[in-house]
Amino acid sequence: MPAQADRDIRSGKPLSPAQTRNLLAASGREAPEIPPFPELTLIGQHHGTYLIAQNAEGLYLIDQHAAHERINYEYFYEQFGQPADASQELLLPITLEFTPSEAQQLTQKLHWFEQVGVYLEHFGGQTFLVRSHPFWFPKGEEKEVLEEMAEWVLNERVIDLAKLREKSSILCSCKASIKANQKLTDQEAQTLLERLADCRQPYTCPHGRPIVVSFSIYDLEKLFKRVM
Amino acid sequence: MPAQADRDIRSGKPLSPAQTRNLLAASGREAPEIPPFPELTLIGQHHGTYLIAQNAEGLYLIDQHAAHERINYEYFYEQFGQPADASQELLLPITLEFTPSEAQQLTQKLHWFEQVGVYLEHFGGQTFLVRSHPFWFPKGEEKEVLEEMAEWVLNERVIDLAKLREKSSILCSCKASIKANQKLTDQEAQTLLERLADCRQPYTCPHGRPIVVSFSIYDLEKLFKRVM
Numbered sequence: 459m460p461a462q463a464d465r466d467i468r469s470g471k472p473l474s475p476a477q478t479r480n481l482l483a484a485s486g487r488e489a490p491e492i493p494p495f496p497e498l499t500l501i502g503q504h505h506g507t508y509l510i511a512q513n514a515e516g517l518y519l520i521d522q523h524a525a526h527e528r529i530n531y532e533y534f535y536e537q538f539g540q541p542a543d544a545s546q547e548l549l550l551p552i553t554l555e556f557t558p559s560e561a562q563q564l565t566q567k568l569h570w571f572e573q574v575g576v577y578l579e580h581f582g583g584q585t586f587l588v589r590s591h592p593f594w595f596p597k598g599e600e601k602e603v604l605e606e607m608a609e610w611v612l613n614e615r616v617i618d619l620a621k622l623r624e625k626s627s628i629l630c631s632c633k634a635s636i637k638a639n640q641k642l643t644d645q646e647a648q649t650l651l652e653r654l655a656d657c658r659q660p661y662t663c664p665h666g667r668p669i670v671v672s673f674s675i676y677d678l679e680k681l682f683k684r685v686m
Numbered sequence: 687m688p689a690q691a692d693r694d695i696r697s698g699k700p701l702s703p704a705q706t707r708n709l710l711a712a713s714g715r716e717a718p719e720i721p722p723f724p725e726l727t728l729i730g731q732h733h734g735t736y737l738i739a740q741n742a743e744g745l746y747l748i749d750q751h752a753a754h755e756r757i758n759y760e761y762f763y764e765q766f767g768q769p770a771d772a773s774q775e776l777l778l779p780i781t782l783e784f785t786p787s788e789a790q791q792l793t794q795k796l797h798w799f800e801q802v803g804v805y806l807e808h809f810g811g812q813t814f815l816v817r818s819h820p821f822w823f824p825k826g827e828e829k830e831v832l833e834e835m836a837e838w839v840l841n842e843r844v845i846d847l848a849k850l851r852e853k854s855s856i857l858c859s860c861k862a863s864i865k866a867n868q869k870l871t872d873q874e875a876q877t878l879l880e881r882l883a884d885c886r887q888p889y890t891c892p893h894g895r896p897i898v899v900s901f902s903i904y905d906l907e908k909l910f911k912r913v914m
Binding site: 507521675678681682 | 729730740745747749752896906909911
């Protein structure tokens with residue numbers, strides 16, 4: 459959940475990181491402290507799943523899928539701030555099918571989709587057509603993202619724009635991210651580390667799981683009983 | 687400390703690994719179970735100190751100094767079983783100096799040095815000369831090994847051949863081993879792993895510290911909260 463200071467109180471619009479810092483500085487409050495991400499040198503990749511890296515402080519294991527999710531989440535969260543700018547009409551609309559009761563509920567909730575740049579139309583019966591969605595939707599995963607988005611809209615008791623934007627960003631980032639068991643070149647892995655370092659919250663994935671597990675020099679010495 | 691079955695009951699001579707196994711098998715006893723060392727693929731080196739490697743089971747950190755000590759220890763322990771075969775007269779004897787009281791004690795203990803292939807002669811006063819030692823003594827470290835060996839012989843209350851052989855092997859392996867903060871090529875690192883796998887006890891160094899710390903796939907998933 460983004461911190462309170464992340465949105466403009468009047469318009470409800472999300473603030474940029476710099477705006478957030480300025481606002482907090484002006485109000486005399488401190489932004490929640492997130493230590494800067496360390497500059498790391500890649501050692502290698504384990505099981506196509508964890509990157510292994512180091513700096514002068516110690517050894518770092520990085521969950522590559524979680525790292526990529528975080529990078530993508532921050533990208534999509536930014537994009538979902540102005541979805542209308544990027545919404546594009548589809549040559550072939552995407553067809554979504556629902557149960558009769560879902561279809562009935564959904565007709566009451568079509569405005570929520572517009573808020574995130576998705577124009578959904580009741581075609582009749584249980585069928586809905588997606589006429590347009592933002593062009594930056596994860597390629598080849600558009601239909602699955604839209605289905606999961608609809609499922610969330612149907613099941614969420616109280617929807618608000620902040621939650622919708624966050625949920626949509628998580629769905630897109632999940633689909634767009636490299637999976638575990640995927641071999642990366644050293645260059646790809648190093649780039650992933652650098653992009654992670656640029657994230658506002660590089661330590662946890664959008665689901666709240668850790669991205670990085672680190673061992674200080676002292677931790678390692680303890681593991682090997684070099685110190686007691 | 688080598689297990690009891692490591693030495694011949696009659697002669698007190700150490701047995702080869704195969705002899706030990708045969709003896710234990712004949713007596714119906716089992717050798718203490720040491721799991722076979724896994725076949726590992728190198729990922730890289732951390733801080734010139736720990737090797738990082740993997741197999742299908744998970745991730746392994748290996749203390750390169752401790753690993754080399756174990757490999758050397760087993761080599762020297764084997765060599766110290768027949769030191770006289772390898773003892774060579776030195777062109778220039780090595781001079782060792784002691785305090786008057788040490789020198790006096792040492793003259794009573796010269797026979798212990800012979801047991802490990804070192805021929806030490808009282809030159810007069812506080813000075814002793816090493817006339818010969820085994821040719822496989824660690825190069826460039828001979829004098830230091832001999833001094834530490836003399837220190838041990840002087841301070842140990844009850845000396846026996848088994849303890850002397852073990853202590854001498856530890857001293858030599860310590861001196862002969864690569865240190866921490868030493869960059870290895872991938873080939874050197876891979877060779878170290880293979881030679882470690884050939885050791886009888888590849889999991890602890892001669893001082894009893896762990897050589898290997900491993901993380902199973904499940905351990906890593908727990909660290910990253912992929913499983914609870």
